[in-house]
Amino acid sequence: MADIEDLLGRMSLREKAGQLSLRLHGWTAVDRAGDDHVLTGAFHAEAERCAGLGGLYGVFRSDAWSGRGWHNGILPERRAEVAALVGEAGRRSSRHGIAPLLVEEAPHGHQSLGQTLFPVNLAAAAAWDPDLVEECAAAMGAELRAAGVHLALISGLDLLRDPRWGRSEECFGEDPRLAAELTAAQVRGLAAAGVGAVIKHFAAQGEGSGGRNGHSAVIGPHDLAELHLPAALAGIEAGAVGVMAAYNDIDGVPCCANPDLLTGLLRDRWGFDGVVVGDGLAIDRLAGQTGSLRAAARAALVAGVDVSLWDTAYTLLEDLVTDEPELVEAVDRSCRRVLRLKQRYGLLPGPADPRPEPIVVRDAASLSRALAARSLILLDDPAGVLPVRGRTRTEPVEVPDTTVPRPLRQAQDDASTSSGNVDGTFLVAVAGPNADSVTAMLGDYVPPLRPGDGQTVREALGAHWTVGDEDAVERADLVVCVLGGTSHRAYSEEFADNGAAGEATAANCGEGVDLSDLELPGDQVDWLRGIRARARGPVISVVITGRPHVLTEVIKLSDATVLAFYPGPYGAGAIADLLTGAAEPTGRLPVTLPSATGVVPVRYNDRLDSTRSYVDRPDPVLRPFGSGLGLRTVGVSRLAAARIADGIEVEVGLHHDHETAVPEVLQVYGKRLGGPFWPRQRELLAFRRVEVPPGGQTYRFVIMESDAFAGPDSTTVIMVGDRTVEISATSSCPAPR
Known part of the structure; x- marks a missing residue:
C-alpha cells in the first residue's frame, strides 16, 4: 500500500494541482475509430498539462450535450476496455504511476449507452420505499463498476421547495426526512457494489428565489439546518465519499466559497473526510464576485473545495501558490484527500484497499419496473372508474357544462354489458401530447435509448384493449388522455456552458428550464375540455411530468386522474397495469400540489397555515403532501x-x-x-x-x-x-x- 505522505512529499506543485482538476469533458478523451477506440489529442494535452490526471468526468456520457449517441459513443460491450485504456494511459502520464478517477453522472441510471434507466428521484420519492431504492442503486452500481467507474454523481440533497424550478425532478420531494432516508439508501446501494457516491448539491439549492436555478437561498441558519442539511448528513453517515458544492449562495455567500459550510460544518462538526467537488464551472463563476479567476480559485480552495469540475480557475493554482506560498498547505490538504480516495480504488502504486466483492442483485430492469409501478399516484377517482376490467359501456350523456365531470360508466364488471361499437369491441381512445412518447417518461440526464427500445402508453394499452386515436373519441368506450411535459432535449439544440438546456429548448422541465406558469404546457387544458365534451365514455387523465403542475382543471375534467413523475422506460407498462387492475396504485405525493401558480411556494411543513391567505384562492392546496388513493381503503x-x-x-x-x-x-x-x-x-x-x-x-x-x-x-x-x-x-x- 502506498505511503500517501511519502508520495505527497515527492510530488511537484504542478502534479498536486493536477490531481485537483476534472477539467476535461471526458467524452472528448476517446474517439471511436471503426471497431477500435483511440485516445484523442485533448486527452494527451490534459495529461501533459496536469503531469498526470486527477480524474475524468463523463468518459461514457452520451446525450444531446455531449453529442455522443449510438453512432459515435462508447458501446456497452466496450466500456470496460475503454476504462482500462484511459486508466493505463493516465497512469503512464504520471511519473508516480497515479491513475485517474473515472467519474460519471448517475442520477437515475448511468448516463451512458445501454445502461438501465430508473424512474427519476421525484418518482422514487413517490414510492416511499427506501429498501427498493437501495436495491435499484445497487443494481446501478453493479453496472457502473462493471464499466470501470469509481465515482457516481447522484442527486438527492435538494428539497423541492418551489415547483417552478426546472430541476424539481431531481429532488426526493419537499420533506427532509424522506429525502434523508432515500439519499442514504442510494449511497448504501452504490457502496455495496463498490462504487463511491458523490452526493449533490450542498446546500439549499432547492430554496432558490422564485424557483430560479442557482439563485440565492434566502433562508436562516435554523431552517437551513432543519430542512436542507439532514439529507447531506444522512448520506455522509451512509458512506458517501464526496459532496458536491451547489451553485447557489446562502445569504450572499456562494456555497463553493463558504468556509463555514464546507469546513466548519462539513469537516469540523460532521467529521467528513471525503472530497468536496465544485459543480460544473461554479468556481469560474465566482470571478463575478472576486474580480478574477485567480481570486476565484483562491476563494474556493480556502473554503474547502478539493476538486474543480471543468473550471479554468483551478488551472491557475500552480501560479497562485507560487505567489502565495502559504496556500501550499491548502493544496496539500486537498491533494491528500484525493490520494486517499484513489488508494481505495486501487489507483495508486502498490496494492489497493480491498473493495467489496461484486454483489448479486435482482435484474436491473425488473427493479426499474417495480419502482415505476410503486411510484404511480392515483389523485382522483370519485366514482370508482379504476380499475377498468372487461367490457365497459357508458351511455351518451348530455353535459352542458364541460368543466364538470359527468356520470361515469355503468356496471364496469358486468361482462354482459355491450359495447357501442358495431363489432362489439371494447374500444379505448388514447390521445394527448405524451401518448406516443417514450422520451417523455425518461427525465433529464439520460442517454438515448437503443432504436426501438421503450414502449409508449398507447402501445402498452394496446396489449390489453383495442386502441384508437383522437379520432375515435366519440365512439370509444373509454378515453385515456396522456398529458404532461418532457425533459427531453434534442441533439439539434444548443446548451448552456454547463450542459443545462439552452433558451430554445423544446423541453419544459429539467436543468435550465424554470417556469413562471405551472399550468400544463401549451393548450392541454383547453384540449382536454374539448375531449371531455366529445367523449361518451369515461375520461381518464394520466399526467407524466417532472414537477408538480397545477392540475385543478385536469381533475375537474377527468373521471380519474393518475400522476406519474417521469417513471422511466418501463413506465408505460406500469401505467397499463394500474388502469387494467393488474397492479394497485400505492404511490403517495412527496410534494404538495398547488391549486394555482400564484400560491407557490406552498409546502405542507410551512410554519403557518396557507388556507385563506389569498382572498381569490382560499384553498391553495389541491392535494396535500403524503396523499394518494388506493383501490381499497385502510x-x-x-x-x-x-x-x-x-x-x-x-x-x-x-x-x-x-x-x-x-x-x-x-x-x-x-x-x-x-x-x-x-x-x-x-x-x-x-x-x-x-x-x-x-x-x-x-x-x-x-x-x-x-x-x-x-x-x-x-x-x-x-x-x-x-x-x-x-x-x-x-x-x-x-x-x-
Whole structure:
C-alpha cells in the first residue's frame, strides 16, 4: 500500500494541482475509430498539462450535450476496455504511476449507452420505499463498476421547495426526512457494489428565489439546518465519499466559497473526510464576485473545495501558490484527500484497499419496473372508474357544462354489458401530447435509448384493449388522455456552458428550464375540455411530468386522474397495469400540489397555515403532501404514544375488511409545540410501506428525542390520518422491562 505522505512529499506543485482538476469533458478523451477506440489529442494535452490526471468526468456520457449517441459513443460491450485504456494511459502520464478517477453522472441510471434507466428521484420519492431504492442503486452500481467507474454523481440533497424550478425532478420531494432516508439508501446501494457516491448539491439549492436555478437561498441558519442539511448528513453517515458544492449562495455567500459550510460544518462538526467537488464551472463563476479567476480559485480552495469540475480557475493554482506560498498547505490538504480516495480504488502504486466483492442483485430492469409501478399516484377517482376490467359501456350523456365531470360508466364488471361499437369491441381512445412518447417518461440526464427500445402508453394499452386515436373519441368506450411535459432535449439544440438546456429548448422541465406558469404546457387544458365534451365514455387523465403542475382543471375534467413523475422506460407498462387492475396504485405525493401558480411556494411543513391567505384562492392546496388513493381503503383503528428514555414510542393500528392484504404507506406526523421556534404545521416523523393483513395489524415506531420534541418542556401532537394524540417531553417513562 502506498505511503500517501511519502508520495505527497515527492510530488511537484504542478502534479498536486493536477490531481485537483476534472477539467476535461471526458467524452472528448476517446474517439471511436471503426471497431477500435483511440485516445484523442485533448486527452494527451490534459495529461501533459496536469503531469498526470486527477480524474475524468463523463468518459461514457452520451446525450444531446455531449453529442455522443449510438453512432459515435462508447458501446456497452466496450466500456470496460475503454476504462482500462484511459486508466493505463493516465497512469503512464504520471511519473508516480497515479491513475485517474473515472467519474460519471448517475442520477437515475448511468448516463451512458445501454445502461438501465430508473424512474427519476421525484418518482422514487413517490414510492416511499427506501429498501427498493437501495436495491435499484445497487443494481446501478453493479453496472457502473462493471464499466470501470469509481465515482457516481447522484442527486438527492435538494428539497423541492418551489415547483417552478426546472430541476424539481431531481429532488426526493419537499420533506427532509424522506429525502434523508432515500439519499442514504442510494449511497448504501452504490457502496455495496463498490462504487463511491458523490452526493449533490450542498446546500439549499432547492430554496432558490422564485424557483430560479442557482439563485440565492434566502433562508436562516435554523431552517437551513432543519430542512436542507439532514439529507447531506444522512448520506455522509451512509458512506458517501464526496459532496458536491451547489451553485447557489446562502445569504450572499456562494456555497463553493463558504468556509463555514464546507469546513466548519462539513469537516469540523460532521467529521467528513471525503472530497468536496465544485459543480460544473461554479468556481469560474465566482470571478463575478472576486474580480478574477485567480481570486476565484483562491476563494474556493480556502473554503474547502478539493476538486474543480471543468473550471479554468483551478488551472491557475500552480501560479497562485507560487505567489502565495502559504496556500501550499491548502493544496496539500486537498491533494491528500484525493490520494486517499484513489488508494481505495486501487489507483495508486502498490496494492489497493480491498473493495467489496461484486454483489448479486435482482435484474436491473425488473427493479426499474417495480419502482415505476410503486411510484404511480392515483389523485382522483370519485366514482370508482379504476380499475377498468372487461367490457365497459357508458351511455351518451348530455353535459352542458364541460368543466364538470359527468356520470361515469355503468356496471364496469358486468361482462354482459355491450359495447357501442358495431363489432362489439371494447374500444379505448388514447390521445394527448405524451401518448406516443417514450422520451417523455425518461427525465433529464439520460442517454438515448437503443432504436426501438421503450414502449409508449398507447402501445402498452394496446396489449390489453383495442386502441384508437383522437379520432375515435366519440365512439370509444373509454378515453385515456396522456398529458404532461418532457425533459427531453434534442441533439439539434444548443446548451448552456454547463450542459443545462439552452433558451430554445423544446423541453419544459429539467436543468435550465424554470417556469413562471405551472399550468400544463401549451393548450392541454383547453384540449382536454374539448375531449371531455366529445367523449361518451369515461375520461381518464394520466399526467407524466417532472414537477408538480397545477392540475385543478385536469381533475375537474377527468373521471380519474393518475400522476406519474417521469417513471422511466418501463413506465408505460406500469401505467397499463394500474388502469387494467393488474397492479394497485400505492404511490403517495412527496410534494404538495398547488391549486394555482400564484400560491407557490406552498409546502405542507410551512410554519403557518396557507388556507385563506389569498382572498381569490382560499384553498391553495389541491392535494396535500403524503396523499394518494388506493383501490381499497385502510383505516386507523388505534393511535397511542408513550414516553421512553430516548424519545417516544408510537403504536398505530390499521384495519380493513378486505379478504387479502392491502398495501399502504403508513405516515406518522408531529407538530412540536413549546420550543423556541414557531412550530411547523406538520413534520414527517416516520413512515413505512406495509402490507396490512386481513383484519388489521399494529405497527410500532420509535421517534428519537431530537426529532420528537422542540425542547425539554415541550409537547408534541402525533398525527396519523385523522387521529391525534398529545405527549409531553416531561411525561414519565415506564419502568425498564
